[in-house]
Amino acid sequence: MKRQLPDVKELAPLLQFGLPRLDRVAARLDSAADIWDLRRIAKRVTPTAPFDYVDGGALDEYTLRKNRQVFADVELLPRILHGVDAPNTSTTIAGQHTALPFGIAPTGYTRMMHSEGETGGVRAATKAGIPFSLSTMGTRSIEEVAQAAPGSTRWFQLYLWKDRERSLDLLQRAQASGYETLLVTVDTPITGQRLRDHRNGLSIPPKLTLKTILDASYRPGWWFNFLTTEPPKYASLSNTSQSLAEMTRTMFDPTLDLDDLKWIREQWKGSLFVKGVLTADDASRARSIGADGLVVSNHGGRQLDRAPDSLTALAEVRAEVGEDMELVLDSGIMSGTDVVAALCAGADFVLIGRAYLYGLMAGGQRGVEKAIDLIRAEIRTSMGLMGSRTVSDLGPHLARGLPTVPGLPADIAGKRLTPGAGA
Template identity: 35%
Template sequence: MNELIKPSNKIHTIDDAIRLSKKRLPKLVFDFIDGASGDDKLAEINSTALDQIRLEPKVFRNVENRNLSKKIFDFHFDYPFGFAPMGMTNLSWPEADKMIAKESAYNNIPTCVSMASSTTLEDMFTFSEGHSWMQIYIFQSEEFIMELLKRAEGIGYEVLILTVDVPILSRRARDDRNGFGYPFKIGPKQFLDFALHPQWSLTTLFKGAPQPMNYVTSKSGDQIFRRKESRGATDWNTLKRVREAWKGKLIIKGVMNSEDALKIKEAGADAIQVSNHGGRQLDSATASINALPLIRKALGDDFPILFDSGIRSGSDILRALALGANFVMFGRPLMYAIGADGARGLRRIINLIKEELSTNLGLVGLTDINEVDKKIIAEKFFKDIKY
């Protein structure tokens, strides 16, 4: 039973999880999780920009009882966050997808299943007890995408996330340096890397190397996962076709521009997700948190906005909610935690984030997460943000 998982006693901060996963995982795998595009700076900028937003403590408020539950669309969740879509998650440890799905059910929060996940849409929906949302990228093969949408609808998925910020895959120097690609190719360098991390290697060998299972199980004919293939021919008509094909809720992920956000709203999307792909696409982009209040102002107060990129703590979640997000997603902390100590590490990092969120909600003088707004920010202390 998932409730019997004992949280790791090795992890007390996100930095602990990063340090332990770096030690436990092959360099090739850790760098895939930790790396960003270009010079790697944008991932750090995302976190730095969030950290420079300081919150203002309030006193003499009765904050004994605090509510963290949040509604988005017609869904009621126990917390204002969920798990972002991540491809090939089982690289962080065999059955990581399953751990994440079960953790989402345990906490009554959504998990987003990547079209490039190591576990099928069907199995993830079962493991998460229906808490799964589905994510697709803009088209490599339209036939394949439409097949996935039909599969998802038949399974019972109600929310689709269309990721639009990868028309062309950015250069990721760490992956290139390590010879990371798919299909995986093992040369002398990779063999030595795996040999120096026997626990991961033997467990992966026993469980089987991760594969993009939604591709492998595809009936559309083309079962080859082409990670670096361009999707650059897509345009606004792509969004129109997806909107026509998908009758459930539609979130457009990877929006950093107010004009784009307005056009997406007009095109019939149900929400947008402000994101720079965790710093893994345009390396010279701004931090996602800096774009968030501008996009909220453009869209008005009522249109749902989700947020990701740089989230590492409960305080970061409060910051994003204060600047206009309705709901927050994160992914890397899950991978670090699983890489550090498997399901126990995952349970621990989620517990830490929940505890931080609850504690800091009270320290800013509030008792309900739905009351969070920009008034909790000590604006006078961060007028001149420096990266």
């Protein structure tokens, strides 16, 4: 083999050593190739208690793991020679246009993850043209979120209180502030046993013990933001510093039943989705009170451990309600391919919770924007390779390994029984 000295003129253009970037948040976010990278960044820069609140589930976290495994078992089918140049990712949900087939799920404790909290989330969602859901347990109030992004598509998530007047006050405030869709969460009559939170002594605002101070000491960005901004609180409720379990015991109603859901339906004039449905029977009952749609969700594996995963439950719920009722899938989504799999399985729309919060922890609003960008790119790539021009083209004919209802053909469980016009 003949050897020679390198030609300096040819080598010089290849030597491109970038200068260190002063904006370390931007540098970290640019290095992230997927949501799991954002999770790794989030874990480095966020104290253990708030990170584990996002990352963990109930008891042995069986359902949390199963939520991921069921998506991993789905195969998406590539199709060639379909001439798809730029897939159209837009769709409609709850009577509203959205640029992407997913939105941001309601989450509590959000300013514990990053001081920008719901403000960063709703602004990122607005830039992307997708809905943002505010939780009853949010750390920015109904009014503050509306003011932060006046042009946003805003949904409000309600936990029913024992004090019905307080519940009614929240509904009226949400309607007055332009929230068009209500998500009524019905799977939290009591709080699931979240062992990570118990071990970490999680509360809001966080308790400053020696353990928490030491844990935050090598995460200076989070510590600085915590000390120089107002303390997190349940902004739509009160200034209470109760733990979530204490809040649930003293304020939320474990006797919530169908009559209460009817009462909420009478009070709310916009679209109403019942969140936390996992069985055909509950889907039928929720539909009977006039719900416009359902959110098929196991609360991210954070309530009843060993509950069905949401993707499997989706097949049963879709078979029960038919094609006419809108179904949103929540729990387990960590990529654009997960979103596509959910749409193939019969979902009309998807909500992301952990995926958005990992981005928030990694870099505030910019981190949420990064999370949305990553999922958007993965959806477009998947649709292009699957020969799907529009979201409506996606259906069970483009996937293998989708969960099915025992005794029911797979094509009946899916919403889109035949390929769309662009297939």
